Amino acid sequence: xxxxxxxxxxxxxxxxxxxxxxxxxxxxxxxxxxxxxxxxxxxxxxxxxxxxxxxxxxxxxxxxxxxxxxxxxxxxxxxxxxxxxxxxxxxxxxxxxxxxxxxxxxxxxxxxxxxxxxxxxxxxxxxxxxxxxxxxxxxxxxxxxxxxxxxxxxxxxxxxxxxxxxxxxxxxxxxxxxxxxxxxxxxxxxxxxxxxxxxxxxxxxxxxxxxxxxxxxxxxxxxxxxxxxxxxxxxxxxxxxxxxxxxxxxxxxxxxxxxxxxxxxxxxxxxxxxxxxxxxxxxxxxxxxxxxxxxxxxxxxxxxxxxxxxxxxxxxxxxxxxxxxxxxxxxxxxxxxxxxxxxxxxxxxxxxxxxxxxxxxxxxxxxxxxxxxxxxxxxxxxxxxxxxxxxxxxxxxxxxxxxxxxxxxxxxxxxxxxxxxxxxxxxxxxxxxxxxxxxxxxxxxxxxxxxxxxxxxx
Ligand SMILES: [Mg+2]
Numbered sequence: 001x002x003x004x005x006x007x008x009x010x011x012x013x014x015x016x017x018x019x020x021x022x023x024x025x026x027x028x029x030x031x032x033x034x035x036x037x038x039x040x041x042x043x044x045x046x047x048x049x050x051x052x053x054x055x056x057x058x059x060x061x062x063x064x065x066x067x068x069x070x071x072x073x074x075x076x077x078x079x080x081x082x083x084x085x086x087x088x089x090x091x092x093x094x095x096x097x098x099x100x101x102x103x104x105x106x107x108x109x110x111x112x113x114x115x116x117x118x119x120x121x122x123x124x125x126x127x128x129x130x131x132x133x134x135x136x137x138x139x140x141x142x143x144x145x146x147x148x149x150x151x152x153x154x155x156x157x158x159x160x161x162x163x164x165x166x167x168x169x170x171x172x173x174x175x176x177x178x179x180x181x182x183x184x185x186x187x188x189x190x191x192x193x194x195x196x197x198x199x200x201x202x203x204x205x206x207x208x209x210x211x212x213x214x215x216x217x218x219x220x221x222x223x224x225x226x227x228x229x230x231x232x233x234x235x236x237x238x239x240x241x242x243x244x245x246x247x248x249x250x251x252x253x254x255x256x257x258x259x260x261x262x263x264x265x266x267x268x269x270x271x272x273x274x275x276x277x278x279x280x281x282x283x284x285x286x287x288x289x290x291x292x293x294x295x296x297x298x299x300x301x302x303x304x305x306x307x308x309x310x311x312x313x314x315x316x317x318x319x320x321x322x323x324x325x326x327x328x329x330x331x332x333x334x335x336x337x338x339x340x341x342x343x344x345x346x347x348x349x350x351x352x353x354x355x356x357x358x359x360x361x362x363x364x365x366x367x368x369x370x371x372x373x374x375x376x377x378x379x380x381x382x383x384x385x386x387x388x389x390x391x392x393x394x395x396x397x398x399x400x401x402x403x404x405x406x407x408x409x410x411x412x413x414x415x416x417x418x419x420x421x422x423x424x425x426x427x428x429x430x431x432x433x434x435x436x437x438x439x440x441x442x443x444x445x446x447x448x449x450x451x452x453x454x455x456x457x458x
Contacts, residue, residue, distance in 0.1 A: 014112060020046055020074050020076060020112050021072055022070050022073050024071075025070065030397075030434060032432055034387050035056035036434055040104055042104040048111045048112065050106075051366050052104030052105075052107065053367040055095060055333060057093060058096030058097070059097075065097065066098070066101060068449060089313050089338060091317065099334060101339075102338065103334065106373070107418035107421070108418065110418030115417060116413075116420060128413060130383045131160070132384065133409070135149050144244050144248065146244075147245040147248025150249050151248055158409040159253065160254045162281075162284075164258055164259040165238060166261035171188075175234075193214075194215035205436075223265075229266075243278065257284060259285070260284075260285060269297075269301045269302060273302045276303050280304055282328060284308065284331065289311060289321065295321060295326035308331060310336065314337065315346045318349060330356075333362075334374055348378070351380040356380050357382060359384045361384055368384075368386075369420055371384050372384065372411050384411075398423070399425060400420055
């Protein structure tokens, strides 16, 4: 057999990268993994398909509206295409479309050249990714029950833990919170109504709309504006909750907390001072992340590491908090932050100030593997969130990664091309479709030809 003489013949590729073109983008929305996950397929002219995912509880429309801007393009030009669509992302779920497509572009680039995504980012710092187990459903009642729930996580091999600490622990305790009468009761009532809406998925659409919009308004009152405050008794209950948990799980294992509640910076300061001795890994989202100066004040008031970022879009969104030295841990979600490369940039930005990076993740194995590659390629990475420890069919959504995907608290960084996912399992996905967004990879032709004059200056 004749030896290859052209350079490109000596590069192992799985396609012809320079001729690769995007031909279609399609979606499937699944429910209960544990959230609503919006899976994305980006099709090409060469028989390779890129997998992506829009942020949990977001909308496929944020990605579909970008289809016309990507059709016919070479997906290997990830950064060039990202800069074209970047203006259509925003904080929270609005970042989901841009970020989810960026992930699919990296998957295609990796598959086209036959290399894992982390390699395209500059290589890896580690061979396995430490997962931190969120535990926000079971064991909430007392420190004792929460401690037991966390100990079960440790038995399964998890070496980094998180639990909720805040409003949820104070329900039923008279005299724990002072607040203008009716405010918290109304929030609770609307929250429960919204919870039933998510679980049932059977009521008429108009009723859903009413419940959702009322909950949006009630839950969007920023912490300092609710007028609710922790009493001394409330602080004591929360501190005792953590003490009980620590008695159960010991002091050696890192323990983070989340979901503080509708309280002020003063309340957070009083509570954090009380919690210093329990060596928390971090205290997450004490306040809306937009309040940079309140974060800076809090970080100086108590020796407890502060963490935020799951709803921040782009590295530039993190810059004010990082430059104010207001955090100990940045916490981007790859599917809000702007994707895989932007998450690495956030990690590098934080590292300049001695700040570590944990990664938020409540998505399917597609979003998870995107985070695995960003984590592998970021030096200051600490731990990646895992929300699906109790979802039996989570692993079955994909074929490719070695199973169990999370093995004794870690994910092995894959060396397969792209994200390391060979295929999506349509049988499993079909069995868990969101009844309000039925249809499996249906045509999206109605978005072809949809565009605007995109330049942001005149
Ligand atoms: Mg959180």
